[in-house]
Amino acid sequence: MGLGALGANLSTRPSDGTPSLFIVTGLAYLVATLAVLGSDLAVLTGHYRHNPTLLMAAHLFVLGFGTMVTMGALIQMVPVILGEAMPSSKSTRIAYAHMAAGVALMVLGFGLGSFVSLAAGGALVTGGCAVFALHYGRALLQSASQEPTRPYMIAALAALVLTVAFGVLMAIQLHRPIHPVLTLRGLPMHILLGGVGWFTVMIVGVSYKLIPMFATAPGDVTARARRTFFLLEGGLVLLAIAWLPAWQVGVAAGALVLSLGLLAYAWDVAWILRRRLRRSLGGGMGLAVSSVLYLLGALVVSLSLAMSAWQGEIVSYRWIMAAALLFLGGWIGAMILGMLAKIVPMIVWLDRYSDAVGRRNVPTIQELLNDRAIRIGNLFFHAGLIVVAGGVATAWAIGATAGAAILATGVLIHVVTLATVWRHRSSGATGNVEPAGHSATVTQ
């Protein structure tokens, strides 16, 4: 695939370290998520609704980690998708400041039960997301690029703004009731917009660009990407419209179309991988691709629960938690962590070595990352996630606790391994690059 996929265009890539800032902060929030969950593991097998620890952990994960890392990756990728330089990155730095501070305040608000802190954090996060979405949304809308990923990004950014705005409404509802439907049906809507509208749509869209490139797989995916986009967005919009007024037929139809979209995506990933020229994907891509299996697992569990609810049965909150773990940890977490194992070395390589290219030997991008450590981290990640989800679903507390510890170990291995890549960035001036072992990259 080459460097193109990650914005290696020296004339368009950001040079102020903003992507790294977002990503490093996102990883710090990921570690904070583990710390919060680790402080009270019993929440995994307890009831989730309005549980402060879970609210803290969920928002640290989805906003602090998932959203901030995704934003950092987008800063790197949007110029590539558009094929043109982006305007000043002042907006992204404003978004960063808002997000970094806002997430911390929100989490404090959940933890301390402080409405003021929650409101302030929510306002900052809303502002950060709005600035970011406006900046990139406008550029994407104005672009003439025919990349199939472009509509995914536009739709996902719109969903991000809607998600945080809806979250703010829900927070206000807790303090001063606006409408009972927000209490009764607001949470699933919030999760749908964020989990599917923002993360899933963005990840799926970017996957259609990155997976064929990283796997070096021939074949045009444009028609497939467009078909999946219409299924996902069609299902999402129908589901969202039908959910609040409890229009059951609409909800069922929306869920069906959405599920078809997810299945089509999984089918396409398998199709791409079957055609790949690159036999070994590496640890990062291995984890990213495996996330699709967790997505399918979460889909099966969610549809089963929905069918039970449709038939009037009481839905077990433990299984809801298990589905959430598969979706958040397995789908979003594995995909983002896996992609980071490709993106971080790329960003560091460009910042550190691009000026030395052609003048002396520099390491390959792969050499910046300890792929063996990533693969070991993957083993812990998969084992831990499966055990913790199973433990939560079956109320097996020891299993849930052990699984959480194993999962945390896997995540920490990834974080530490990624952190070591940044050492290259600060290891001296470009002109003093040490000879890079046996490698001679883009050299003469």
Next chain:
Amino acid sequence: MQSDRDELVREALKQVVDPELHLNIVDLGLIYDVAWYDSGQVEVTMTLTTPGCPVGSLLRRAVERTVAQLPGVQEVEVTLTFEPRWSPDFVSPAGRAALGRL
């Protein structure tokens, strides 16, 4: 004679390696055409894996320097094109074999 010189350029360009794939740009299929004129001018038409991409300035510079070092070369002109768009279909059999070993 002409094709021998073009082949010389292609062989030299195998020293230019994509830093992510760790595969040279010739086997990657990025070099579309080479023309070596009697005046000593060499024209290389190449592409990049994606239009927005270009380690462009990196690869282009590396191509210019590499070709310029060949004996008899007076001037190098590198033209970037995205017609046709690069595809993994363009990877040579040797490149495919190398990717399979990665």
